[in-house]
Amino acid sequence: EVQLVESGGGLVQPGGSLRLSCAASGFTFSNFWMIWVRQAPGKGLEWVATINKDGNGKNYVDSVKGRFTISRDNAKNSLYLQLNSLRAEDTAVYFCAGGVGWIFDYWGQGTLVTVSS
Amino acid sequence: DIVMTQSPDSLAVSLGERATIHCKSSQSVLSSSDNRNYLAWFQQKPGQPPNLLIYWASTRESGVPDRFSGSGSGTDFTLTISSLQAEDVAVYFCQQYYDAPLTFGGGTKVEIK
Numbered sequence: 158e159v160q161l162v163e164s165g166g167g168l169v170q171p172g173g174s175l176r177l178s179c180a181a182s183g184f185t186f187s188n189f190w191m192i193w194v195r196q197a198p199g200k201g202l203e204w205v206a207t208i209n210k211d212g213n214g215k216n217y218v219d220s221v222k223g224r225f226t227i228s229r230d231n232a233k234n235s236l237y238l239q240l241n242s243l244r245a246e247d248t249a250v251y252f253c254a255g256g257v258g259w260i261f262d263y264w265g266q267g268t269l270v271t272v273s274s
Numbered sequence: 275d276i277v278m279t280q281s282p283d284s285l286a287v288s289l290g291e292r293a294t295i296h297c298k299s300s301q302s303v304l305s306s307s308d309n310r311n312y313l314a315w316f317q318q319k320p321g322q323p324p325n326l327l328i329y330w331a332s333t334r335e336s337g338v339p340d341r342f343s344g345s346g347s348g349t350d351f352t353l354t355i356s357s358l359q360a361e362d363v364a365v366y367f368c369q370q371y372y373d374a375p376l377t378f379g380g381g382t383k384v385e386i387k
Contacts, residue, residue, distance in 0.1 A: 192376070194324075202316075202324060202367055204376040216374050252323050259371035260314060262335060264323035 159183035159263050161253050166268030173243050173272070179236040179253030179265055187211075187231040189263070190256055193238050195249035196267070205251070206238065207259075221247075243272045276300050276370050280379035286387040293355040295382045297368035302348045305372065312372035315344055315353045318381075319364045327366075328353065360386065 165177040177193070193205040206217045206227040215227050226239040236253050250267040277300040287293040303312045311331035316324035326335045328344035331351055341356045355362055363386060368379040 201381045202318075202369075202378040204378070207374070207376070218375050254323075259312070259376065260326070260329045262326040262329075264325070266323055 161255065161263055161265035163251065163253055163265045163268035166251065166270045168271045168273065169243055170274050171244060171272055175240045175243065175270060177238040177240065177251055177253075177268060177270070179238075181234045181236065181255065181263075184255070184263065186229075186234040186255070188257070190259065190261075191227075191229060191236045192254050192256075192261060193227060193236075194252045194254060195247075195270075196252070197246075197249045200249075203249075208236070240270065243270075245272050248272045275375055276303065276373060276377050278368055278370055278377050278379035280366075280368060280382050282382060283380070284383040284385065286385045287355075287358045288387045289360065290357050291387075293358050293362070293384055295353040295366050295368075295384075297346075297351045297353070297379050299349045299351075299370055303370045303372035304348050311347055311351070312370055313344075313346070313351050314369045314371060315342075316367045316369060317362075317364045318367065324367065355384070358384070358386070 160182045162180045192207045208215050208227045212229045224242045228237045248271050250269050252267045253265045254261040255263040279298045281296045313331040315328040318324045327338050332344045343354050345352050365381045365383050367381050
């Protein structure tokens with residue numbers, strides 16, 4: 158059974174940092190492109206970052222460039238998102254998702270990040 | 275960036291009736307190299323992650339009921355639910371994967387009339 162399980166969310170003050178993790182199982186993780194997508198409360202979906210299969214290709218939505226870093230460890234079947242200099246507008250549920258090419262058919266349940274003082 | 279615009283924002287349809295959702299992209303998502311439309315549709319139920327329904331604009335994901343169909347090309351696309359069931363109540367999103375950044379439509383909420 159394919160599973161993506163996110164962890165690491167929580168309440169953090171503005172300017173703070175968090176590291177999100179996404180543990181993959183049930184598929185060959187190293188063959189899949191991976192992304193992070195976020196959803197602010199009651200809002201739509203926003204792509205945040207993409208990483209290619211071997212981890213040497215990454216891109217980010219403009220609003221997080223220089224603050225967030227996506228990475229992966231294929232040996233551990235894990236995806237990460239380092240969130241620095243957090244702002245209130247980063248408050249959202251963060252989903253990890255995987256796909257062959259850019260068709261993302263595997264999704265985790267999400268982890269909530271709340272940025273508030 | 276490619277802007278995805280969905281309409282309507284919400285619709286209420288009687289059980290067994292047809293539901294039609296529209297998605298328009300600000301530029302074509304049809305690739306001239308492979309003649310494919312880089313357009314996907316997702317369903318999201320409350321408290322759940324998005325679920326892929328359709329990719330390449332009209333290819334149904336494995337396990338998706340055949341009452342769901344996608345059509346369109348270039349900049350204009352449609353998701354049709356041919357006979358609405360109670361379990362189809364959800365928000366539906368289109369998404370283009372033609373170019374970075376990946377972008378989603380704003381969503382269409384489907385309810386039972």
